[in-house]
Amino acid sequence: MADLREKLAENLDEARWEWLIPHHEREMVVVVNEELDLLDVGEAIANDNASSVQHWINQQLIYKPSVQQVSVWNNNRGQRFNALIVDPFVLVQELSA
Numbered sequence: 001m002a003d004l005r006e007k008l009a010e011n012l013d014e015a016r017w018e019w020l021i022p023h024h025e026r027e028m029v030v031v032v033n034e035e036l037d038l039l040d041v042g043e044a045i046a047n048d049n050a051s052s053v054q055h056w057i058n059q060q061l062i063y064k065p066s067v068q069q070v071s072v073w074n075n076n077r078g079q080r081f082n083a084l085i086v087d088p089f090v091l092v093q094e095l096s097a
Helices: 002-011 017-025 038-046 050-058 067-074
Strands: 013-016 029-032 080-086 089-094
Touching (some): 013 017, 017 029, 017 080, 038 080, 038 089
Parallel strands (some): 029 089
Antiparallel strands (some): 013 080, 080 089
16 A cells, blocks of 8 residues: 555654653553664554564564663653654654764
């Protein structure tokens, strides 16, 4: 479905941690390992591709941020991420400083 991928690509943006905090408080932030393409993950979630998503979870390639990660990000609210909203989730990949 190219249309879905195009729509997701339009929603792909850069975000700062301070903007993501409200989503984290609702436990909707999902960290995507840098090995994975954010659009591929977003497409799999949007298409309810449970086998791919479960595989990534099992491989710890997508996960909820740890308490330690959140603590680091809270100390650097300007930390930047690539972010993709796939309702209700916000998929993020940390960008290097």
